[in-house]
Amino acid sequence: MSKLRIAIIGAGPSGLSQLFAFKQAEQEERIELVCFERQSDWGGLWIYTSQIGIDAHGEPVHSSMYRHLWSNAPKELIEYPDYTFYHHFGCFLPSFLPRALIYDYLTGRAKANNLRRYIRFNTAVRHVDFDDDKNEFNVEVENLNTGSTEYLSFDRVIVAVGHHHVPNMINIDGVDQFPGRVLHSHEFRGADEFVGLNLLIIGGSISAEDIASECYKFGAQLVIISSREEPIGYKWPAEIKTAPILVRMEGRKAHFKDGSSVDNIDAIIFCTGYRHFYPFMAKRFRLHCGVAEIIPPSLYKTIFWIDQPYLAYLGAAKYLYPFSLFELQTALVRDVFLGNVKLPEKDQWQADLNEWKKREKAMVPFDILVWADLELDYMRDMLALLHTHDGNQPLSNFDFDKAQKLLKKYSENKLVDILGFRDISYESTAGMENTKLVQVCKPWLENMDDTIESFLINYREKL
Amino acid sequence: MSKLRIAIIGAGPSGLSQLFAFKQAEQEERIELVCFERQSDWGGLWIYTSQIGIDAHGEPVHSSMYRHLWSNAPKELIEYPDYTFYHHFGCFLPSFLPRALIYDYLTGRAKANNLRRYIRFNTAVRHVDFDDDKNEFNVEVENLNTGSTEYLSFDRVIVAVGHHHVPNMINIDGVDQFPGRVLHSHEFRGADEFVGLNLLIIGGSISAEDIASECYKFGAQLVIISSREEPIGYKWPAEIKTAPILVRMEGRKAHFKDGSSVDNIDAIIFCTGYRHFYPFMAKRFRLHCGVAEIIPPSLYKTIFWIDQPYLAYLGAAKYLYPFSLFELQTALVRDVFLGNVKLPEKDQWQADLNEWKKREKAMVPFDILVWADLELDYMRDMLALLHTHDGNQPLSNFDFDKAQKLLKKYSENKLVDILGFRDISYESTAGMENTKLVQVCKPWLENMDDTIESFLINYREKL
Structure with missing residues (x-):
């Protein structure tokens, strides 16, 4: 039997999560997995580069990252249950971390799982279309180092390029x-x-x-x-x-x-946001999603292209719990593509999407906690779909109530002290190793040196 | 008889020059002319915009222009013989002008000749290929305002997008x-x-x-x-x-x-220069030209694609006399495409290109005057080709010796005073209206206000 050929476009947080999900399934003999990444390294938006505009390959710079950015979400909201911050850094840490630590953590799991071998770096996907006769995707990719082009075929395509790299620029008089x-x-x-x-x-x-x-x-x-x-x-x-x-x-x-x-x-x-931009997708598979839309159109459960379920988008929704959400999405994509989870009949997909869009439209006036409710319900939905089989369950110890309470507290803390909210730490949302609440040793406002070394030195226990 | 369908890609200086050349031929009944411009206005690189990176349409920003840029070439080297600066502004001016005046002048001729009607603004050309069976170009264009795509056919395609808008970025350690x-x-x-x-x-x-x-x-x-x-x-x-x-x-x-x-x-x-970049051209018609190359490969007389002479590139060479060069190139493209000028047999083209490349390679050590010699000889070559018929002759009063002497003087003046070279004016390179040598009323270094109004007020004669 020939292998199922799967292409992942992008090796950022969602793409890496997808690679990890497939690896967990231990089905190497059944699948052929290739991840295409335009940048020279993994980590997507979490890579910092000084470059702006056009990069050394003539490609638009992907990065929207700045020096001295700290995550604005507590690490308890983005922690992988199977690979904790404690495990990665070997010490308990406060909730809010500088970029370099998030990057190191995020790519640390990928490194620990030897995911690099699936990735073709410096490779831009130029065009994706589906050949209805041959029942496969045609994918044109360009090696940015050599300029050479290849035409490849895949049975499944997963778009994981994100939507925070193409500015939504506006014109204002003068x-x-x-x-x-x-x-x-x-x-x-x-x-x-x-x-x-x-x-x-x-x-x-x-x-x-x-x-x-x-x-x-x-x-x-x-x-x-x-x-x-x-x-x-x-x-x-x-x-x-x-x-x-x-x-x-x-x-x-x-x-x-x-x-x-x-x-x-x-x-x-x-600071006018980012637009969804998938110019490499054939017109009929190109997601068009507004800057402010939470639930993207055209996708079942914000993932599966309704008119072509062999095509999946990751992280296309607007989200509050990014990494946790990706874990669920990528587990679902894996299990559906491997045939372990059967989705409801296709004729129910549009109706389901309509229900979510209705709920989104009712979110006026906007309230972050109402949004969080919607997102958690969506995550529950995905978990329910996954529970139809007994494969690898992601987020098995994710406590939805705790997550919601954490977000509520976090919002309140921001309202109380917008410049000090990063100085407060939160309890884990699950029964994870990181149970120790660690206080910051220096307020964010005064902490000007945020390299990994200088940050960790304050928290690392003597071994 | 059906009309000859001609597409021009880009409405910057070379594209506008091409439109003007066709208009001069007065062959409206024989040709159908469409110019596609990605930006919302004409003038190409001479448009100033504050935007960098990605524009409001999600397109890479074309502009490399800065506020307070002054032309670094004397206007005598860029003047259109049929439309002088004197004619446009109604007064004699010194040789070096601020951007706003160059832009106004350049687009002034286009305006005066009603060229706007040929241009489809906010329209990006996405793909150009040639259908060998139908003997025509397929051109995919996208309306950036509506997002709609059209597939059009043309008999001739002229690439006029320039090569000073995609940075040649380099990486340096640290x-x-x-x-x-x-x-x-x-x-x-x-x-x-x-x-x-x-x-x-x-x-x-x-x-x-x-x-x-x-x-x-x-x-x-x-x-x-x-x-x-x-x-x-x-x-x-x-x-x-x-x-x-x-x-x-x-x-x-x-x-x-x-x-x-x-x-x-x-x-x-x-300030590492710009790279040639024509991603919208089918691979086999995509010009690959090094950052430092003066004579581009693959093109006869730096214009006609050797393996597909219905395809022309404008301004692909590295040049010193931009607007004058464009006038010759666009006249030649017009006359060849309309059948008024017959180029030498195609089997001689590659040999001709090799000769020019040989001459370029001999330019070591680099000397701007040797480069100018090469460029003027190339212009003479084009004039010779044009003289095989008695159509509209561009640059009929362009004095090659004067042009070379002017460039020599200009280079010397820069060596003498790099911050003051813009304060010296030059004689016209032809018997044009502008025969009056006008001295600057304020040195460039002290002139901080370079709007059209404030600049002209010093030179405009009382009417």
Whole structure:
């Protein structure tokens, strides 16, 4: 019997989770697994590079990462049950970690499981289509080092490129005549480039609040967060102000929707989110999903392409529990593609999707806890599908109630102290090794050195 | 008889020149002309936009233009004989002009000739191939506003996208760990963003010298130009220094090839040039041309694809006399495609190309005047081909000797005063209206306001 040929596009968190899921199944003799990665290393968005715009291969730079970024989610929300932070670093850690540690942890599991051998780095997928006659996918890939192109065939394709690398840029009157630096958060590489400056940040969501905090931490003179939405009510220091949406720049003067204005702006940072972008997919398989959509269209359980169930997207939904979600999605994709889990009849898929879209639409006014409820229910849904067989169950010890309570507490803590929320640690959401609540040894606002070495030295136990 | 269907890809200087050339031929009843432009306006690289990276359509930003850029070539080298600067602005001007004036002039001729009607803006060409059976090109285009795709057929295709919009980025040890701003000249938008800073510029060519001068003009504290080549010998002020090529960054400290180092670098600007990039062309028609190549391979007279002469590239060579060169190239493309000029037999093409490549290879050590000689000879070649019929002759009054003398004088003036060379004006290279030598009213180094209005007010005669 010939092997089932499976292509994974992208070796970021979801792609690596997928490789791990397949490895867990121990079906090497039944499947041929290839993961294509455009970058020269794994870890996707968690790779930091100084490059912006176009990279040394002529490809758009994938990274939206900045120096000195710290995860804004407690590690208890992103921990792999089978591979804990404690296990990886050999010590108990506080909840909020600098990028370098998250990257090391994330790729640590991949390394420990020898997943690198499945990955073809520096390889861009150029085109994916399905040959209805031959009943297989045609995949065109380009080796970015040699420029050579290959045409390959697969039985299943899994899209794991993420959707936080193509900026959702917007035009605002006068910005093009603004005599200072203009960038999107995708091109933001470090707050240390904005010391002493007056910044205008456009956007009302997570990037905006994180970059504003970061710039304040590193010594920006003034940060104005301008957004369409009403401010959430964070208690900002005097150097960070909120404003209605920017309607026009006039030289260095910003005019806001309520008629107010601020002069002497030095730089404008658009934190206007990212757009779904899958140009390599044939038109009929290309996901079109709005910037603000939580539940993507065209996909059953946000994964399986309704009109072509051999095609799966990972992480296409907007999510709060990324790594845990990926664990469930990739287990489901594995079990469905290997024939161990049978999904409901296809004629029920669209109706199911409609139900989720209805629930999403009812989420007005927006509330993060209502969103979390939806996401946890979706995760329960996936677990229920997985429970139809007795294979490898992911997140077996994930406590949904604890996770929801943690998120509630976390939201409250942010409201109480937006610049200090990373100084509070949380209990594990499951019965994992990391049961010790570790307090930070230095508040985030004062901790300017966030390399792995300098961070760990404070927490590592004497062996 | 059905019309000859001609597609032009790009509405920058070469594309507009091509549209103008066809218009001059007055053959509207014989040809169907469509120009596809990805940007929302014409003028190509001469459009200034504050955006970097990815634009509002999700496309890579085309612009490499910066605020306060002035042309580094005297206007006498880029003037259209049939549409002079004097005619356009209604006054005599000095030789070196700010970007806004060049843009206004360049698009002025297009406007005056009503060329906009041929152009489909916000339209990206996705794929071009040739159907050997039907003997026509298949062209896939995408409307960036609607996302809809069309499949069109053409008899001739002209690639006019230029090759100064995809950065030739390079990796140097430690740059990724550098705790400051890193950018390529493609993303450089204005020297006013670098006031008071210590800059490290990588590169030994025109972008490097222009961005260094610009940053000095606007108040950078220190500019180090690091390059592989020996310095040209410009007399830089104390704030601009040259250095051997950077081999490694260690924090903010730059280490150069000769073992020397400089600390406290604030930003690194890669002026490492641009790469030819035509991803939308079918593999067999995709030009592969090195960053430093003057004569591109695969093209007869740097224009006609040797194995498919219905396909033309414009401006694919490295050039010193851009607009004049485009005028000749586009006249030749027009006359060949309309059947008015017969090129030599195809079996001679490769031999001709080999001759030019041989001459290019002999240009060691590099000398700009030797390069100019080659380019002028190439222009003479094109004129000779055009003279086989009595159609519209471009550059009929272009004086090759004068052009060469002008370039020589200009090179000497740069050597004498790299920061003041824009303050010297030159005589016209032809018997054009602009015979009056106009002195600048303010040295470039002191002229901080370079809008059209403020610039012209000094030169406009009372009417």
